[in-house]
Amino acid sequence: xxxxxxxxxxxxxxxxxxxxxxxxxxxxxxxxxxxxxxxxxxxxxxxxxxxxxxxxxxxxxxxxxxxxxxxxxxxxxxxxxxxxxxxxxxxxxxxxxxxxxxxxxxxxxxxxxxxxxxxxxxxxxxxxxxxxxxxxxxxxxxxxxxxxxxxxxxxxxxxxxxxxxxxxxxxxxxxxxxxxxxxxxxxxxxxxxxxxxxxxxxxxxxxxxxxxxxxxxxxxxxxxxxxxxxxxxxxxxxxxxxxxxxxxxxxxxxxxxxxxxxxxxxxxx
Numbered sequence: 001x002x003x004x005x006x007x008x009x010x011x012x013x014x015x016x017x018x019x020x021x022x023x024x025x026x027x028x029x030x031x032x033x034x035x036x037x038x039x040x041x042x043x044x045x046x047x048x049x050x051x052x053x054x055x056x057x058x059x060x061x062x063x064x065x066x067x068x069x070x071x072x073x074x075x076x077x078x079x080x081x082x083x084x085x086x087x088x089x090x091x092x093x094x095x096x097x098x099x100x101x102x103x104x105x106x107x108x109x110x111x112x113x114x115x116x117x118x119x120x121x122x123x124x125x126x127x128x129x130x131x132x133x134x135x136x137x138x139x140x141x142x143x144x145x146x147x148x149x150x151x152x153x154x155x156x157x158x159x160x161x162x163x164x165x166x167x168x169x170x171x172x173x174x175x176x177x178x179x180x181x182x183x184x185x186x187x188x189x190x191x192x193x194x195x196x197x198x199x200x201x202x203x204x205x206x207x208x209x210x211x212x213x214x215x216x217x218x219x220x221x222x223x224x225x226x227x228x229x230x231x232x233x234x235x236x237x238x239x240x241x242x243x244x245x246x247x248x249x250x251x252x253x254x255x256x257x258x259x260x261x262x263x264x265x266x267x268x269x
Contacts, residue, residue, distance in 0.1 A: 051111050051112045053111070054110040054111035054112040054114065055110075055112050057110055058096075058110055058112070058114045058116075061100070061116060062098075065100045065101070065102050065118075066100065066101040066102075067098055067099070067100060067101060068099040068100060068101040068119050069101060070099070070101075070119065073099055073119065073122060074098075074099045076128065076131070077097060077099045077117050077131070077135070078097050080128055080131055080132050080135055080216075081095065081097040081115050081135055081139075082097075083132070083214040083215065083216075084132060084135055084136050084139055084210055084211060084214050085139065086214070087210050087211075087213040087214035087215075088139055088143060088210045088213075090113075090139075094113055095113040095114065095115060096113065096114045096115070097114075097115045097116075097117075098114075098115070098116050098117075099116075099117050099118075099119060100116055100117065100118045100119065101119055102118045102119060102120060103118070103119060103120040103123075104118040104120045105118065105120040105121055105123065105124055105228075105231075106118045106120065106121070107121055107134045107135060107138050108138055109135075109138035109139050109141055109142045110142070111142060111145075113142075115135065115138060115139070117131075117134070117135065121134060123231070124224065124227050124228055124231055125224060125227075126227070127220065128216070129211070129216045129217045129220035130220045130221075130223060130224040130227070132211045132214065132216040132220075133207060133208070133211055133216075133220060133221035133224045134207075134224065135207075136206070136207030136208070136210045136211040136214075136216075137203045137204055137206075137207035138203070138207070139206075139207065139210060140202070140203035140204070140205070140206030140207040140210065141199070141203045143206060144199070144202055144203065144206060197244045200244055200249070201244055201248075201249060201252060204221070204249055204252065204253055205252075205256060207221070208221050208253060208256055208257070208260045209256075209259075209260050209263055211260075212260035212261060212263040212264045213263045213264070213265070215264060215265050218256075218257050218260035218261060218264075219257050219261075221253045221257075222249075222250045222253040222254045222257070225246050225249055225250045225253065226246075226250060228246060229246035229247075229250075
């Protein structure tokens with residue numbers, strides 16, 4: 001439901017309505033900028049800060065994780081990333097792409113044009129198409145500016161809880177700190193985690209279409225997640241997960257494969 005114009009309350013200068021108004025303002029403020037999932041009335045985290053955090057994270061990873069010495073695999077990762085970046089409208093020469101010498105099954109892309117893949121991904125991805133699904137997914141996060149959206153969600157959550165704490169204190173409500181803590185947890189599990197899962201599914205879609213435009217076989221994306229589900233340990237409840245359940249993303253990817261195929265380059269007849 002769109003909440004853009006749904007909050008209207010008459011001004012009454014009494015304690016209870018002050019509390020309600022402050023609380024509603026703090027907790028609905030992120031929704032007042034629009035009805036699209038990533039629209040924010042006020043951007044609390046500027047792009048420059050997102051870029052700086054991306055660089056800081058990259059430097060931390062580089063400091064604690066060695067670069068892979070496997071030149072063949074480095075070349076494979078770089079080649080796949082270059083094809084995906086060109087298909088997504090980027091200049092690959094402006095991106096840093098590194099294969100890290102770690103058995104961790106993971107990959108990432110950061111604001112500031114940086115992509116990292118861990119050697120452990122080669123245990124799961126059995127061909128370049130499946131590895132392209134992973135890297136394309138991570139590029140999708142950057143293209144959709146998910147890092148900035150997540151940082152804004154966290155900033156709005158923190159601001160809302162702080163305002164609520166003040167409002168409860170002013171109103172002399174019993175157990176003010178306990179109520180604020182519970183509502184803070186509600187914002188965490190009711191907003192940030194589902195929001196994150198939605199971003200993951202969006203990145204899946206963007207990555208699938210990008211890999212198809214780059215000439216990779218999109219049908220290999222759901223196969224990759226099937227292999228991931230079979231090889232990795234059991235996860236916690238989906239409700240508390242920042243990533244969607246493997247079965248959910250596999251089903252959605254399989255449904256999108258026909259749409260992705262039409263985006264593949266046409267072979268000369």
